[in-house]
Amino acid sequence: MIVDLPDTTISKLSKKLVTLREDGGAVALGRVLTLVIVSQYGEEEEAIEAANEASREHPMRVLVLSQIPADSAEAARIDAQIRVGGDAGASEVIILRAYGDAASNEESLVNGLLLPDAPVVAWWPIEAPADVVNTAIGHIAQRRITDASEHEDPHAALLDLSRSYAPGDTDFAWTRLTLWRAQLAAVLDQPPYEPVTGVTVAGAADSASTVLLAAWLQMQLQVPVVQELTPRGSGDTGIHGVRLTRASGDIVLERPHDTIAKLTQPNQPTHELSLPRRNLRDCLAEELRRLDPDPLYGEVITKGVRQLKVESGTGEGTTQ
Incomplete structure (x- = not known):
């Protein structure tokens, strides 16, 4: 009515x-x-x-x-x-x-x-x-x-x-990272438990989520993070993938399509994972599940982003 x-x-x-x-x-x-x-x-x-x-x-x-x-x-x-x-x-x-x-x-x-x-x-x-x-x-x-x-x-x-x-x-831009963060944390919780020595995050040049993911990884792993950003106007949006470098080889989580990601690890077969782009409903519903402050987001936005020395530029709105 x-x-x-x-x-x-x-x-x-x-x-x-x-x-x-x-x-x-x-x-x-x-x-x-x-x-x-x-x-x-x-x-x-x-x-x-x-x-x-x-x-x-x-x-x-x-x-x-x-x-x-x-x-x-x-x-x-x-x-x-x-x-x-x-x-x-x-x-x-x-x-x-x-x-x-x-x-x-x-x-x-x-x-x-x-x-x-x-x-x-x-x-x-x-x-x-x-x-x-x-x-x-x-x-x-x-x-x-x-x-x-x-x-x-x-x-x-x-x-x-x-x-x-x-x-x-x-x-x-932070809420859209939930699935990415969960997948990366799950991978690092599996053996071999080697320290990560390098991180590369790839994404669109105007993707706020790419920046926050890089900031989060740099804070959690205490290693410098390299950002590989595609030029504006190329048609690419959001996060493309993450590469974690360890002594035994690289772990690569990349999303060539909007819903499915590929996980590649040393001495293991390639896995396909569900990693869909999150819509407004999903993001809003997640944020309404907790009405108390999110201290991790607070740390990432106030400390992690500044440590990355994000450069300002002009671009269109983007997805995760």
Whole structure:
């Protein structure tokens, strides 16, 4: 069910939610958190779809702040839309479009719609501010999710995240590494238990995930990491592979296709492993499983990235 409420107020919107629950039998008692999505006008649907799918694992209320272009000449007002039932997965979706002076205080827009005594997670699926914790929405959230790959220059975005990091921050460029990190850790947990003497990480020049993977490996293995980056505009995206050098030979994990990776080790047959590119739903669902700070991400973004001396450049958004 979709209900449009043009030129409304937060008070009227809250009352309408209560009416819909009473009339339709939908209840908010099972909701475990409030997810606030900060997006651009006209670009909300992909994020809403991902939230709807993730809500089947994490029932929640979804508040979408659809940012209107600053040069809009519309009179001050709030237009809202409520989605429940089949149009909202296992969540309630509330879309807010504030015009003029009504958009000047984002915190006041959402405060009256937050679930009581429930955690607040903020997500910027678009290019996020350089210091999200000190934004109106970031200030009220326990967790703040950004995506460096959405920036024109993902490497510069990582450096901004490194400077402004606060406990509770995370980035989808890091979340996309979960499967890579698990596979590499599993390989190194097998004999022979030799030290790694060299690491090479290959990926696209504008892949934030490639940088974070290199930073993580350098911190964990305490060896310099070489990055082999393909030129921008070549059509390649994301991480291509990792080479770990040991005395007995090289371990190579490479992904020539979007879903299958090849693992090559000395004196062993080549193995094919499932290593799919992660979509928004997978990344969001994983981040919602833990609402406490991620100290490992904090170390990688604040120390590891700086140690790599990442150079800024211009590129399009990328995948993991």
